[in-house]
Amino acid sequence: MPAPSSDSTTDTGPLATPAFSPLYQQIKALILQSLQAGEWKPGELIPSEIELAGRYRVSQGTVRKAVDELAGDNLLVRRQGRGTFVATHTEQHVRYRFLKLVPDDGDLNREGPAQRRFLECRRTRASAEIARTLGLRSSDAVMQVRRVLSFAGQDGAQVPTILEDLWLPGGPFKGLTAERMASFRGPTYALFETEFGVRMVRAEEKIRAVLPDAEQADILQVPAGTPLLSVERVAYTYNDTPMELRRGLYRTDTHHYRNDLS
Structure with missing residues (x-):
């Protein structure tokens, strides 16, 4: 393998910009x-x-x-x-890297792992918007997943807290089923990593406050007109290749969105 170049500038004059990275x-x-x-x-x-x-x-x-x-x-x-x-998403310190919704008391262990209920997992054709976000061609195959994540409340009963819709490129995730996702005990990104060879390395998110429609309010068991947190995430694997579009609606009556900045 050739050695990397150590040159750092061009010879075009005093205003030249670096030709190579450090x-x-x-x-x-x-x-x-x-x-x-x-x-x-x-x-x-x-x-x-x-x-x-x-x-x-x-x-x-x-x-x-x-x-x-x-x-x-x-x-x-x-x-x-x-x-x-x-690094692997199965490790404890990485496991919560993309988990930003935490209980108001800050104790992730109290409520235990999320209970996941899958409402849909199907192969479909990408809309123009989904294709553009995932770097696909319009009508390329994608996997579409809808699930509800519930956490234990103060009385121990499970409370539906997050409603998520996921879109994944059909090629890398061929064979993904709701049963396969439900039976995997670790984080979803660990499933993608260990069973499909796709490792999410970074993500970009857009956050806004929204009102749910009637179906969303019913699934999350909140009154119509309850403000929810909308989080849209695009997750990337190596080389900035988009591999997931995720849209989540979060209840914030007992949880808050936490982001550690450094």
């Missing part, structure tokens, strides 16, 4: 290529910094800086005395 960013991109290609799968140990430095013909410090950024992006996980591993 060296550690080039190494980060090369490691990302290997992750995307599946050379190192979720949960697997990647080569040591010394081995990677030899592979890319750069210093160990350059590799360390690239790995630090990938760890900061939750794509790699450092384990003291064991090495660096590819």
Whole structure:
């Protein structure tokens, strides 16, 4: 494999912009290529910094800086005395990365895992809007899923709290069924990762307050006219490839949306 270029500027004059990214960013991109290609799968140990430095013909410090950024992006996980591993959605610290609705008392353990009820899981044709969001052609196949997530209330009874609609590209998620999703005990993104080979690495969200229609209010068991939080998420795998459009309606009478900024 050719060594990354260490040139950083052009020779076109004093106002020239950098022609190449910093060296550690080039190494980060090369490691990302290997992750995307599946050379190192979720949960697997990647080569040591010394081995990677030899592979890319750069210093160990350059590799360390690239790995630090990938760890900061939750794509790699450092384990003291064991090495660096590819992050996986089955790990506890990653599991709640995309879970932003938390009970008002802040105790995620009190209400236990969400009870999932699937109302629909079918293969259909993408509308123009869905196709555009997922980078597909109009009428390409998509998987459409509708589910309700319920949490234990103060009296222990399950309270429907989130109504979600998901759209997924039909190709990568061929064979997805409601039964398969319902029987999987871990997070949905862990299912996508372990059974379909699709790892969500980042997401973009749009949040607004809305009023539910009659069907949505009935499913969530709230009076008509109850304000709900609408969260629209596009989740991406490596190389910024969109792999999921998710639209959720959240009750906020006992929960709130929390986002940690850093």
